Amino acid sequence: MKELDLLKKDWKKNTASFEQVSENEIYKMIHKRSSSIVKWIFIISVIELGLGLVLGLMISFTKYDQKNIELIKSLGIYGYYIATSVFLYAVIFFFIYKFYSMYRKIAVDDSTKQLLSTILKTRTVVKQYIAFNLTSFAVLFIIFGGYMFYEGYIQGAAKNGAIHPEMPMNIALISMVVLILATAFLTCAFWLVYKLIYGILLKRLQNNYEELKKIDL
Amino acid sequence: MSENLEPSFVKQLQENQNIIHKICRLYTSGEDAHKDLFQEITIQLWKAFPKFRGESKFSTWAYRVALNTAITLYRKSKRSIATVEYEGRQHFTHDIEYNYEEEEQLKLMYKAVYQLNDIEKALVFMYLEDKDYTEISETLGISEVNARVKMNRIKGKLKKILNPLGV
Numbered sequence: 001m002k003e004l005d006l007l008k009k010d011w012k013k014n015t016a017s018f019e020q021v022s023e024n025e026i027y028k029m030i031h032k033r034s035s036s037i038v039k040w041i042f043i044i045s046v047i048e049l050g051l052g053l054v055l056g057l058m059i060s061f062t063k064y065d066q067k068n069i070e071l072i073k074s075l076g077i078y079g080y081y082i083a084t085s086v087f088l089y090a091v092i093f094f095f096i097y098k099f100y101s102m103y104r105k106i107a108v109d110d111s112t113k114q115l116l117s118t119i120l121k122t123r124t125v126v127k128q129y130i131a132f133n134l135t136s137f138a139v140l141f142i143i144f145g146g147y148m149f150y151e152g153y154i155q156g157a158a159k160n161g162a163i164h165p166e167m168p169m170n171i172a173l174i175s176m177v178v179l180i181l182a183t184a185f186l187t188c189a190f191w192l193v194y195k196l197i198y199g200i201l202l203k204r205l206q207n208n209y210e211e212l213k214k215i216d217l
Numbered sequence: 218m219s220e221n222l223e224p225s226f227v228k229q230l231q232e233n234q235n236i237i238h239k240i241c242r243l244y245t246s247g248e249d250a251h252k253d254l255f256q257e258i259t260i261q262l263w264k265a266f267p268k269f270r271g272e273s274k275f276s277t278w279a280y281r282v283a284l285n286t287a288i289t290l291y292r293k294s295k296r297s298i299a300t301v302e303y304e305g306r307q308h309f310t311h312d313i314e315y316n317y318e319e320e321e322q323l324k325l326m327y328k329a330v331y332q333l334n335d336i337e338k339a340l341v342f343m344y345l346e347d348k349d350y351t352e353i354s355e356t357l358g359i360s361e362v363n364a365r366v367k368m369n370r371i372k373g374k375l376k377k378i379l380n381p382l383g384v
Contacts, residue, residue, distance in 0.1 A: 001372045004344075006319060007326045011239075011345045018238035021255070026227045026234075029256050030263040036290035072257060108265050108290065112339070115285050115359025119245050202337070208288055211336040215359045215367045 038106055041201070045103075047125045052133050056088065088136065095129040100175060116209040122204060130194060138187045145179050159160050221376045227268050229275045230259065235285050236276060240347075243330070243338050244287040258286045281356050284342070329378040337371050344368060 021029075072081045103123040108115065150167060157165035199206075230237075234319040237258050243250045262282050269278050330341055336357070343353045353368075 001375065003322060003326050004372060004375065006322060007330070008345050010323050013345070015235050018235055018242075021231070021234055023227050023231045026230055026259060027223070029259045030223070030226070032256060032260060034257060034260045034284070035292065036237075036257060036261065037292050038290055107268070108285050109268065109278060110285075111356060111358030112285055112288055112336075113280075116289055119289065171228070205289055206251070208335050211334060212357060212359060215336070215357075215363050217230050 022189055037201075037205070041119065042103060044201070045099060045123070048126055048130060049092075049099060051128065052092055053096075056092070083114060091132060092129075093127060095132070099125045099129070101126055109129065113209070113212045116212065119205060120209060123198070127198065132190070134187050134191060138183045141183050142179055145183075146176060149179070222266060226263060228263060230279070233276050233279055240283045240287050240342065241320075243342055244291070244335070246331075254287060254291055257291055258283045259287045263291060277352070280346075284339050284356060288339060313321050325379055326375070329375050332378055333371065333374070337367075337374070340364070340368055340371055364383075 069078070069081070072078050099122065102118065102125055105114065106118050106122065110118070150172075153167050153171070154165045157167075237255055238251075240258070241254045245251050245254050262279060265282055269275070272287060330338065333341065340353065343356065348356075350361045350364050350368075354364040357364065359367070
């Protein structure tokens with residue numbers, strides 16, 4: 001392609017025409033802060049990982065939780081409660097560890113494809129973490145919400161003078177379906193917004209990664 | 218970061234800075250964006266420098282880090298995406314015998330290269346720098362054969378941009 005050869009000739013001829021940066025300026029530059037996307041990804045990820053942890057800790061220190069514990073104890077499922085909490089925290093710490101070890105693998109002198117893949121995998125860890133949090137939140141919400149509704153209904157019926165208060169099957173079914181649908185809707189809405197933000201942040205990286213993958217197909 | 222690495226790094230970077238300038242020229246437009254990317258590449262090179270053990274030449278290593286920064290780490294400001302027009306024309310050096318047709322062709326060619334995506338630009342950049350396909354494939358992380366195939370496709374794409382009707 002003769003145009004490309006022409007370009008090459010010009011490209012080489014023009015090498016000397018750049019305004020040269022002095023050593024002094026380079027010294028100054030290396031003490032400035034990076035504004036790279038990886039730095040942003042790190043900050044955002046730490047906030048996301050931290051949020052789950054802080055939220056969990058905050059809830060367990062509130063009175064609200066104390067009341068719950070009494071309720072849970074009276075129901076005789078305290079053992080399950082502790083086991084679930086331990087499990088949840090173990091999963092959270094597992095994600096934090098996985099994120100950290102992936103993040104350490106990001107090396108700017110890897111090949112471009114490797115670098116892009118590591119960055120995207122690091123974000124995938126955080127994405128999975130958010131998905132896990134959302135799912136466990138949704139499940140707990142449905143179980144807990146369902147239970148509260150049931151208790152409320154029974155107590156209401158008792159107040160109205162029922163001797164053996166029971167929830168009719170149709171009400172139980174309908175309320176369960178409504179609860180599940182509402183939770184699913186909220187969870188999906190949150191997930192969509194999250195994916196959108198996530199998409200904006202990583203669009204360019206993903207495009208370039210796809211492009212490189214396509215070359216090797 | 219170890220203090221005694223600084224002088225050696227700054228010296229080598231100063232000597233090899235044209236590599237960075239050329240990448241900035243390809244991936245940004247406008248002076249501000251050029252400076253911005255130059256600074257980010259310098260920072261990334263400095264951060265990675267302790268790991269550089271001199272197994273390859275400083276310039277080879279710098280090519281890779283600089284390209285990676287331009288392709289993956291650099292966040293384009295809106296300003297730099299908005300204008301695609303090549304603004305570096307004032308840097309053109311002219312031969313004594315001024316060739317109007319060639320000048321015109323070059324202008325179109327630069328414009329066409331600007332329309333390529335990040336990865337295609339990287340390939341063109343290394344091609345213009347006379348890098349062999351082994352280095353191109355290692356830098357990008359693709360196979361050598363496919364790097365060749367892709368480069369040929371890019372040539373075709375550039376031809377199409379220059380001559381959309383195929384006349």
